[in-house]
Each structure stands twice: as structure tokens, then as C-alpha cells.
């Protein structure tokens with residue numbers, strides 16, 4: 677199938693890479709799909725470790741029959757936030773945000789994603805949302821499981837509004 681070819685003189689709309697690449701460039705609002713992919717992967721891995729700490733706390737609580745390592749409300753909050761983090765801040769961002777951003781433009785031969793600024797904005801909303809989720813612990817933390825289904829989400833000690 678014929679492909680539309682852009683003339684070589686077509687100006688690139690994306691800014692060029694800095695001459696010398698530095699580690700702190702990964703902390704900037706970068707428009708490059710590979711940089712955004714790596715930003716997603718590293719951020720998702722950090723959330724994976726945070727969710728993993730909650731799993732360790734839960735397994736510590738469950739290790740013995742009469743443990744009071746976590747009180748019941750905190751156990752439920754750790755379970756809910758562990759599930760939420762593992763799904764929405766590890767599996768999905770790593771698979772779709774990380775590998776999707778890094779690999780798909782290379783696989784289809786595109787120079788970048790279609791809307792690089794929107795793409796970068798989408799990434800930066802991710803750590804912000806994760807920080808908000810973790811901040812919910814200051815308000816008791818959601819406790820109804822990651823699905824937050826009613827009626828459980830309306831009758832637990834802190835209701836679904838805290839998520």
C-alpha cells in the first residue's frame with residue numbers, strides 16, 4: 677500500500693534534543709515519546725514498590741492468627757490502596773504508558789505520538805494522581821476494595837469519598 681511521504685525539508689514540529697543528555701532531563705516536561713515511556717516505567721516501578729510495601733504489611737498481619745500489626749481499618753485501607761496502586765499505577769501505566777509510548781511509534785515508523793504535549797501532560801498527571809491517592813491516608817484511606825463497589829463503599833469506616 678502506498679504511503680504518504682513528507683518531503684525531507686518538512687520542519688520538525690518537535691524541539692530538538694539537548695546536545696548533552698542529562699539525568700535530570702527525565703524530570704522535565706519532555707515531548708519525546710521515548711523519554712515519556714521511560715518516565716512512565718520508572719514512576720510505575722516506584723508505585724509498584726509502594727504497593728509492595730503495603731503487601732508486606734498485609735502479609736505480616738496475616739502471618740499469625742492473633743496479630744495486631746495493622747488495625748482492621750488500616751488493613752482494609754492497605755488492601756484497597758495496594759490493589760488500586762498495582763492496577764492503576766503499576767500494570768496499566770507500565771504496559772500502556774511505558775512500553776506503549778516507547779515502542780509503538782518505533783513499530784509503526786512514526787516520528788512521535790500524534791499529540792506530544794498532550795502525551796507529556798498525561799504522564800505528569802500520573803504522579804500527581806498517585807500522590808493524591810496516597811494523601812487519602814491522611815483521611816483514613818478508602819477501605820472498600822479497589823473496585824469501590826457499593827454498598828460496601830458506602831458503609832466502610834471511611835466511605836469511597838476518601839479515595
Ligand code: HEM
Nearest residue numbers: 731732734735755756758759760762763767820821822823
Ligand atoms: C508478592 C507480591 C504481592 C503480595 C505479597 C500481595 C499480597 C496481597 C494481599 C495480602 C492482598 C489482600 C488480600 C485480602 O486481604 O483479601 C492483596 C490484594 C490484591 N492484590 Fe496483591 N500482592 C502482591 C502483588 C500484587 C500485584 C503484582 C498485583 C497486581 C499487579 C496485585 C494486585 C492485587 C489486587 C487487585 C488485590 C485486591 C485488592 C482489593 O480487593 O481491593 N498484587 N495482595
